[in-house]
Amino acid sequence: MSLEPGAPVGPGAPVETDVVVIGAGVAGLVAARECARKGLRVVVLEASSGPGGFVATHEVAGIRLDSGAESFATRGGEKGKPGPVASLISDLGLADVIVAPNPRGAWVQLPDGAQPLPKLSLLGIPGAPLADDVRRILGWRGALRAQLDRYMPLLRVRPETDLGDIVLRRMGRAVLDRLVTPIVAGVHSASPMVVDVHAVAPGLTKAMTTQGSLSGAVLALLEERGTKVKAGSAVGGIDGGMFRLVEALIADCEKFGVEMRTGVRVESAAPVGEPAAPSEPAKAWLTRASGPDGEPIEISSRAVVVATSFRSGLSLLGALGIDTGAADAWPEPASVELATIVLDDARLDTAPRGTGVLVAEGVRSVRAKALTHATAKWSWLATAAGPGRHVLRLSYTIAPGAASPTQAQALADASRLLGLELDPASVRGFDFTTWNDSLAFATVGHRKRVDAVLSETDAVPGLLVVGAWVAGTGLAATVARSRTVASDFAYELRTGTL
Known part of the structure; x- marks a missing residue:
């Protein structure tokens, strides 16, 4: 049985399974797929209304667009072989829709003007x-x-x-x-x-x-x-949008019997039952959660995969007695807001700033930190938008308590970064997407903190932790770790060696 995003969990929901995966971002979906492909029963619990995490979608001016990640790093594979994300996409039957961005590359906005990178x-x-x-x-x-x-x-x-x-x-x-x-x-x-x-x-x-x-x-x-290509083009994408990766993962999970439950907030997950011997794992894990309407849910499983954001993950692990370090040792997460503008302006057909613009320190006239000219970057999107119609995506780092930029602010920033005065009357659609808990996972000291936590979680039988905060920044790192460790984890569960 698989539930549509946001569907309520009924009283007949199963209470026993092999693996509970907490979190339905890409890391959680990949882990669920690996476990299910090895014959394990899997239930995925997701607090939000739909799966996918930072790989999400929205519709603006009738065009379905990525509202989160819109590309992936192509590095990470062995020489001559595709990287981890491209390999996963191929395994999901989407190899023929992997696309490269326009090689024109991006620009940088400096206090004294703009230049190609x-x-x-x-x-x-x-x-x-x-x-x-x-x-x-x-x-x-x-x-x-x-x-x-x-x-x-x-x-x-x-x-x-x-x-x-x-x-x-x-x-x-x-x-x-x-x-x-x-x-x-x-x-x-x-x-x-x-x-x-x-x-x-x-x-x-x-x-x-x-x-x-x-x-x-x-x-x-x-x-x-x-x-040896233009700056910014060492990435790949999917014809139609990166959200197709999530859709393919969900479809594959469903094919192997994974049960997806959204709108379910996990309150705790802990081992229960006495082991037969000190060296053996507990007989089961008990996950307690509340459903979309607040109804209590309890699921017994042989193992638990924590695939949440880092703050939620630290909370769940701390409740197990795992030393996650001082709370203030982990940097506070940032909030990133994406402003998407769809507009009609044939002057943009020439891609005056290539595939986008990054903003240097000291540029006071622009609040955005970057602009992606999405229809210049991806040919499939230019075709979907139609002649003269363009999609611009601006990213902002939002400080706590700061107001979100308005549509007028985003359009003004786009005008300055593109070197063109954009007419508000040309706008056909606009949307904001806010991503909280956007921690920089590449900061000095982060790997050491993560390794200290994982050294303890690895000693807990039946527990696995995946996700960007333990794998590193970007889909490539997240997918690579999740596939590898979840496959080994599932094999050990299946053969009884865990």
Whole structure:
């Protein structure tokens, strides 16, 4: 039995199953699918009205659009093989709808104007500091300072950790402020000064050792990944929208008998029953929850998968006696708001700022931190929208207590970033989407905190934790971890070795 999103849970709901998955984001759905494919009975509990988490959809001006994640990083696969997200998409029968973005690339908005992002760069770090597209952004002085990286000795008096410090020491302030900060803030919602280089650029410090410079390391990694392309295009998407991934996951889960329950808020999950011996797991887990109408729900299972957001996950784990560290050791989550504008303006057909614009520090005339020209980025969307109609998506970081930007504010920001005065009368649709609990999972120290928690959860039989907060930022990391650990977890449950 599978319930539609928002459907009530009736009195005949099952009270016993093999696995309870708490959370129906991509990590939870992937874990549920892995368990069900190995013959286990699975119930998924989701507090919101529908599954998918940050991979969501909405309709604006009659066009179905992504309201959350709209692409995925293509890295992560073995050489010559697709990355974890592309591999999952293929396994779900959607290989033929994987698409690449327009290779024109993105721009950066600086206090003194806008420029295309350099082609040979990684997170804004230039591989060729004296190239014309770098010099136009940095100026001769900034470019020459960045070029010094090639001649400076590679001295390490401490482990390389924060990306910003590496860039500042090797290439100078101009590269950090005008290139790296806009990209890292736009992609990872954090300053490069607090971002862990090993999380956002795996292999960079190792390549620095072999190449002898930061720019040389960038070129080596680009060559290795085969991504000598315009900035911003080392991603993929799905023809029709990323939300099709969630729809395919749900369909596959249903095929294998997964029961999906939405509008169910989990209150606790804990092992019950006495084990036959001290070395053996408890006989069962008991998950207590409340349904859409507040009715109590109790489900007995052999195992539990926690696939929630990090604050909810920490609360559930803390109730099990797991030491999750001091509450203030975990950074407060940010709120990110996406403003989607659909408008008719044939001037945008030329994609005046490529596939979008990232905003550098010091730009006071714009509140948005980034703009995606979605119909310029994705050809399928341009076809769906029709001639002269365009989809713009602006992202804002909302401080606690701050007001959300209005439609007029979003349109004004879009006008400044695109270099065109957009007419309010041309707007055909508008929507805001707010994503709370948007923690930057790539900050220095985060991996150490997560590993400490996982070392304790791994010692609890029948318990698995998945999700972005334990895997790392982005769908690629989330999918890779969830598939791997859930497959092993399900095998051990199935064979009785867990």
